[in-house]
Amino acid sequence: MYEITNCIRRLRFEHGEMTQEELARRTGCTRQTIIALEAGKYTPSLALAFRIARAFDRGVEDVFEFKSDHPQ
Amino acid sequence: MNAEQKRAWLGVGSGVACVVAYLVILPFLGSQVAGAAFAILGLNGFAPLIGRGEKPDERDMSIVRNATLAGAVASYMTFILGCMGTWFIVFAWHREPQVSVHSLPMITFWAVLVVYLVRSAVILVLYNRHVEADNV
Numbered sequence: 001m002y003e004i005t006n007c008i009r010r011l012r013f014e015h016g017e018m019t020q021e022e023l024a025r026r027t028g029c030t031r032q033t034i035i036a037l038e039a040g041k042y043t044p045s046l047a048l049a050f051r052i053a054r055a056f057d058r059g060v061e062d063v064f065e066f067k068s069d070h071p072q
Numbered sequence: 073m074n075a076e077q078k079r080a081w082l083g084v085g086s087g088v089a090c091v092v093a094y095l096v097i098l099p100f101l102g103s104q105v106a107g108a109a110f111a112i113l114g115l116n117g118f119a120p121l122i123g124r125g126e127k128p129d130e131r132d133m134s135i136v137r138n139a140t141l142a143g144a145v146a147s148y149m150t151f152i153l154g155c156m157g158t159w160f161i162v163f164a165w166h167r168e169p170q171v172s173v174h175s176l177p178m179i180t181f182w183a184v185l186v187v188y189l190v191r192s193a194v195i196l197v198l199y200n201r202h203v204e205a206d207n208v
Binding site: 028029030032033036040041042043044045047048 | 074128129130131132200201202203204205206
């Protein structure tokens with residue numbers, strides 16, 4: 001089992017209180033998907049994860065955290 | 073609510089209306105006339121007109137893909153079980169040598185109904201559940 005968490009909500013506020021609509025526009029997805037991401041209801045594709053990270057000028061691992069039961 | 077959810081509600085609504093109409097007509101006019109109730113499913117032809125300007129993103133497409141797969145599997149099972157059930161009732165139970173010409177269209181109608189109902193229901197459920205992108 002694994003879990004992918006994110007800190008999109010915090011990063012949005014750190015970037016001038018960027019709206020969900022604005023982030024959705026920048027990353028090419030819908031606001032509903034941003035809401036689902038922040039609520040932990042959606043695990044994005046690698047491409048979307050990169051787009052979101054770039055929207056915040058961060059690396060993917062600064063935005064998303066991968067937690068797994070398997071030993072590294 | 074996005075376009076996919078609106079289309080899914082149309083699918084659920086038309087599916088339920090179809091079943092209700094079929095069950096209301098059945099006792100009075102028989103199964104062959106009641107089969108006309110399946111025409112209600114034709115309302116789903118208007119589904120593409122809902123939210124024409126909206127572009128689905130990867131989450132929408134993932135949800136729709138999973139729901140379509142679930143609908144197809146359920147429909148296939150309905151069709152196979154319908155055929156086996158018909159064979160069992162007609163040949164094995166009543167020992168009759170032939171099947172009514174209405175049997176296959178009715179099984180097909182039910183299979184189509186199941187596609188719309190299951191696909192639409194799964195879409196509505198998945199929009200409220202955790203979903204993973206297809207290429208996580």
